[in-house]
Amino acid sequence: MKRFLALTVAIVAVSASAATSPKDDRAIVHVLSRTGFGPRPGNVEKVRAMGLQRYIDEQLYPERIPDVAIALRLTGLTTIGMSSRQIAEQYELPQLEARRRRKAEGKDKDAAPGDGKQPTDAMQQRATGVMIELAQQKLLRAVYSDRQLQEVLTDFWFNHFNVDARKGRDRFLLTEYERDTIRPRVLGKFRDLLGATAKSPAMLFYLDNWMSSAGPDLNLAPGLARAQGQGKRAPKGLNENYGRELMELHTLGVDGGYTQKDVTEVARALTGWTLKSPRQGGGFAFDARIHDTEQKVVLGHVIAAGGGESDGEQVLDILATHPSTATFIATKLTRRFVSDRPPPALVERVAARFRDTDGDLRDVMRTILTSPEFLSPDAYRAKVKTPFEFVVSALRATSAEVQDARPLVHEVQQLGMPLYQCQPPTGYKDTGDAWVNTGALVSRMNLAVRLAAGQLRGTSVNCGLWIADCGLRTPGMVDSDGLRTDSDVVVARLLNGDASDTTRATIAKATDAQKMVALTLGAPDFQRR
Amino acid sequence: MMSRRVFVKNGAVAFVSLGFAPSFMARTAVAASGRSKQLIAIFQRGAVDGLSVVVPHGESDYYRARPSIAIPRPNSGDSGAIDLDGFFGFNPRLRPLKALWDARQLAIIHACGSPDSTRSHFDAQDYMESATPGVKSTSDGWLNRYLQTQHAEHATPFRAVALTSQLPRMLQGTAPALAVSQLAQFGIRAGQSSETVGASFEAEYAAAADSVLNGTGREAFSAIKMLKTADPSKYEPANGADYPRGAFGQSLRQIAQLTKANVGLEVAFADVGGWDTHVNQGAGQGQLATRLDDFSRSIAALVTDLGDRMADTVILTMSEFGRAVNENGNRGTDHGHGNAMMVIGGGVRGGHVYGKWPGLSVEKRYDGRDLAVTTDFRDVFGEIVTKHLGLRDARQVFPGFQIAEARFPGLLA
Numbered sequence: 001m002k003r004f005l006a007l008t009v010a011i012v013a014v015s016a017s018a019a020t021s022p023k024d025d026r027a028i029v030h031v032l033s034r035t036g037f038g039p040r041p042g043n044v045e046k047v048r049a050m051g052l053q054r055y056i057d058e059q060l061y062p063e064r065i066p067d068v069a070i071a072l073r074l075t076g077l078t079t080i081g082m083s084s085r086q087i088a089e090q091y092e093l094p095q096l097e098a099r100r101r102r103k104a105e106g107k108d109k110d111a112a113p114g115d116g117k118q119p120t121d122a123m124q125q126r127a128t129g130v131m132i133e134l135a136q137q138k139l140l141r142a143v144y145s146d147r148q149l150q151e152v153l154t155d156f157w158f159n160h161f162n163v164d165a166r167k168g169r170d171r172f173l174l175t176e177y178e179r180d181t182i183r184p185r186v187l188g189k190f191r192d193l194l195g196a197t198a199k200s201p202a203m204l205f206y207l208d209n210w211m212s213s214a215g216p217d218l219n220l221a222p223g224l225a226r227a228q229g230q231g232k233r234a235p236k237g238l239n240e241n242y243g244r245e246l247m248e249l250h251t252l253g254v255d256g257g258y259t260q261k262d263v264t265e266v267a268r269a270l271t272g273w274t275l276k277s278p279r280q281g282g283g284f285a286f287d288a289r290i291h292d293t294e295q296k297v298v299l300g301h302v303i304a305a306g307g308g309e310s311d312g313e314q315v316l317d318i319l320a321t322h323p324s325t326a327t328f329i330a331t332k333l334t335r336r337f338v339s340d341r342p343p344p345a346l347v348e349r350v351a352a353r354f355r356d357t358d359g360d361l362r363d364v365m366r367t368i369l370t371s372p373e374f375l376s377p378d379a380y381r382a383k384v385k386t387p388f389e390f391v392v393s394a395l396r397a398t399s400a401e402v403q404d405a406r407p408l409v410h411e412v413q414q415l416g417m418p419l420y421q422c423q424p425p426t427g428y429k430d431t432g433d434a435w436v437n438t439g440a441l442v443s444r445m446n447l448a449v450r451l452a453a454g455q456l457r458g459t460s461v462n463c464g465l466w467i468a469d470c471g472l473r474t475p476g477m478v479d480s481d482g483l484r485t486d487s488d489v490v491v492a493r494l495l496n497g498d499a500s501d502t503t504r505a506t507i508a509k510a511t512d513a514q515k516m517v518a519l520t521l522g523a524p525d526f527q528r529r
Numbered sequence: 530m531m532s533r534r535v536f537v538k539n540g541a542v543a544f545v546s547l548g549f550a551p552s553f554m555a556r557t558a559v560a561a562s563g564r565s566k567q568l569i570a571i572f573q574r575g576a577v578d579g580l581s582v583v584v585p586h587g588e589s590d591y592y593r594a595r596p597s598i599a600i601p602r603p604n605s606g607d608s609g610a611i612d613l614d615g616f617f618g619f620n621p622r623l624r625p626l627k628a629l630w631d632a633r634q635l636a637i638i639h640a641c642g643s644p645d646s647t648r649s650h651f652d653a654q655d656y657m658e659s660a661t662p663g664v665k666s667t668s669d670g671w672l673n674r675y676l677q678t679q680h681a682e683h684a685t686p687f688r689a690v691a692l693t694s695q696l697p698r699m700l701q702g703t704a705p706a707l708a709v710s711q712l713a714q715f716g717i718r719a720g721q722s723s724e725t726v727g728a729s730f731e732a733e734y735a736a737a738a739d740s741v742l743n744g745t746g747r748e749a750f751s752a753i754k755m756l757k758t759a760d761p762s763k764y765e766p767a768n769g770a771d772y773p774r775g776a777f778g779q780s781l782r783q784i785a786q787l788t789k790a791n792v793g794l795e796v797a798f799a800d801v802g803g804w805d806t807h808v809n810q811g812a813g814q815g816q817l818a819t820r821l822d823d824f825s826r827s828i829a830a831l832v833t834d835l836g837d838r839m840a841d842t843v844i845l846t847m848s849e850f851g852r853a854v855n856e857n858g859n860r861g862t863d864h865g866h867g868n869a870m871m872v873i874g875g876g877v878r879g880g881h882v883y884g885k886w887p888g889l890s891v892e893k894r895y896d897g898r899d900l901a902v903t904t905d906f907r908d909v910f911g912e913i914v915t916k917h918l919g920l921r922d923a924r925q926v927f928p929g930f931q932i933a934e935a936r937f938p939g940l941l942a
Contacts, residue, residue, distance in 0.1 A: 164651070167652075384741070413695070416696060423698060426668055429668065437745060438707055438749040441745050441746060442715065445730050446718050449717070500736065501736075502736035510729065518719070519726070
């Protein structure tokens with residue numbers, strides 16, 4: 001096994017260094033579009049100069065990339081540095097207080113709180129503002145951070161451990177969840193990331209584990225009429241929601257070899273993993289009073305009676321080291337970084353690396369990013385951009401200057417991908433079919449038109465200027481880069497010179513710079529990465 | 530246009546004013562052939578209080594449970610219930626729909642809902658749209674699974690349309706579905722250059738080697754052209770239909786527009802919020818009544834506008850759960866369980882409240898507090914998908930649920 005791995009690494013090293021040949025800009029563009037959100041002007045030259053392998057290495061150690069400018073971009077977003085407790089104190093409690101007051105005064109005529117459609121008053125809008133700031137932060141980091149791989153992976157792992165901000169209090173918990181639970185761990189050990197999400201208030205709340213307690217599983221009660229409870233605050237007994245998703249979505253995968261019995265046993269083991277004073281932004285707490293103290297058997301492993309809080313830790317150990325988990329994570333990561341249908345041989349090698357390194361995500365990522373499959377022509381522009389990737393890559397390619405990211409957050413939402421608001425715990429789909437549909441495509445074209453025309457509030461793009469920067473072109477003249485016309489410059493800049501003949505011809509016919517840019521960003525060529 | 534007063538006073542006259550009377554009846558008989566079927570799904574987000582919509586005025590427990598917000602028994606003036614069958618009555622603000630009940634084109638399924646106990650809007654909406662109660666990881670919605678299962682040979686880009694800015698969960702999935710909140714704005718918008726920029730994009734996508742983007746691009750531009758031919762900016766509702774100006778009325782107006790533009794619309798979706806009446810719900814007047822007024826006038830306008838096309842149409846209304854039987858301390862109602870759904874259309878066996886009524890006495894309530902569920906909402910969806918839309922085998926649309934015709938409520942002939 002070791003030998004096989006050594007050999008693999010060797011092949012990979014050769015192919016990676018071969019790809020750094022200065023003429024092969026395609027490989028560079030490919031790497032920039034997968035380990036990041038697409039090239040900014042100057043990126044290709046920079047990577048060409050330092051070498052592809054070194055660039056990948058650098059990205060694998062984000063803490064070594066200074067990334068100083070990003071702090072400046074994020075100033076003004078006051079909540080993104082706050083703890084959940086601070087957010088609760090400043091945003092949630094006043095909202096609850098206002099609602100209580102309104103109820104007391106009996107003036108709730110038009111308000112219809114919590115129907116999942118409209119924020120109904122100023123307080124609620126303020127509360128929603130926390131989530132919007134978080135989304136602005138995500139967008140700005142994706143556009144401007146030099147730690148591109150870290151941002152891609154934060155997006156990936158947040159989506160893997162998805163939590164929807166619209167579920168009750170979760171809108172106040174995601175700031176901390178992404179910043180402290182996900183982002184610092186995306187290149188660490190999988191078990192560490194899994195454990196951190198399991199204990200995060202965001203996840204405990206989202207998948208109901210905080211209210212799961214020892215007792216009968218009401219889901220097993222026959223028929224529609226259930227055992228009598230005492231109103232909605234009464235303890236409900238076992239809640240399997242997290243136990244199921246933990247195996248189906250976070251670790252083993254739906255075909256990972258677990259049974260309904262395992263779901264129940266896992267849920268029992270995790271009883272008592274709850275929250276301390278949730279309304280005050282309190283964190284994880286183990287409550288022995290609601291913990292099921294009996295023995296559990298999970299996937300054949302016996303968890304002895306009386307383990308208390310450690311029952312849950314044992315479950316996470318069992319799941320993190322299960323071979324199905326390695327395969328499931330390898331499949332999802334290669335789907336994200338290589339293609340919608342990743343080559344099985346690659347998935348197997350990545351899964352093996354996951355198993356051999358105890359789920360070391362940096363090693364796993366290195367295996368993917370240096371694999372021949374990753375750098376093969378088959379993988380080039382094989383992925384359809386998600387709406388988020390589309391918007392961010394367009395902003396990067398055009399060197400857009402974002403002064404206010406709020407309108408962009410709205411645009412991404414209009415394209416069908418509201419940030420932090422993916423309803424099912426599955427997260428957004430990572431295959432092209434989810435994102436290519438008529439309405440969405442028309443919306444992308446329209447967004448391209450508005451971006452190029454400088455009609456997006458808070459964002460400026462000066463197409464004319466950067467075309468002019470490349471020198472005045474007269475028909476028949478060729479500049480030092482071999483570019484003939486304005487449309488050549490546009491194609492070079494936005495598509496790295498790689499456009500279909502029709503796209504190129506269409507752009508060439510456009511009468512001004514704005515239209516050229518619009519027709520490039522909205523073109524089929526730009527919808528892929 | 531008939532004034533509402535006349536409408537109220539004289540059901541028969543009102544019925545004629547709906548505009549579909551004689552030919553509609555005739556068409557129903559021959560509906561089997563000819564025009565394709567259409568389903569219009571309406572989601573009342575926020576959990577409407579079904580006990581105030583279809584009022585069990587024959588049950589004294591109802592009045593005991595709601596001293597300040599019960600809808601008074603029929604014949605108690607303008608704010609009293611409109612009797613339907615001696616036991617149930619409409620909220621007075623559902624007056625515009627009464628003619629449909631009388632014409633037996635409107636059916637109600639009461640005490641209908643989910644087997645899951647959740648009282649979370651979020652989860653319950655999710656379950657109703659995925660139609661997999663208790664299973665959150667279902668990636669697609671039931672209407673999309675219907676579209677996947679029932680292959681349509683000549684499907685247009687308008688086969689499934691949601692009049693919303695984002696595709697609702699119910700229509701998400703691998704089958705194409707379009708979300709568009711303003712038809713008039715669907716197209717390439719580049720000011721004075723819209724034509725040329727649109728044509729340029731069209732050329733790019735038409736030539737794309739990429740089959741997925743090529744196919745979808747073609748679809749998009751054919752949709753834009755279809756819509757342009759239909760000219761949504763110049764739409765005049767038929768039969769004097771008068772849509773309320775609110776967002777919901779305008780959504781339904783656009784559904785009628787698309788229907789009459791013959792662009793291949795099979796499944797349409799609209800939603801309407803404002804039902805989460807925890808405080809000062811009101812009775813025959815007040816908060817809920819105002820919403821119901823807009824709701825019922827919008828639907829009545831749609832039916833009037835669609836005229837004899839109603840023979841091929843089913844309108845289905847739903848809401849994630851009902852509300853608690855007892856009123857709370859704020860003259861409102863908290864989250865409950867069972868609820869009422871409505872089904873309207875030419876093929877509907879209307880004028881009847883379907884479902885076993887569980888009763889409202891405390892020992893008959895779910896968890897001791899809510900209207901119990903006696904009809905699983907999937908049996909309603911299942912019947913519509915099977916008997917109205919003509920799907921032979923609905924099992925794939927409702928995974929993990931035993932679809933059986935024997936359990937269908939019998940809403941459709």
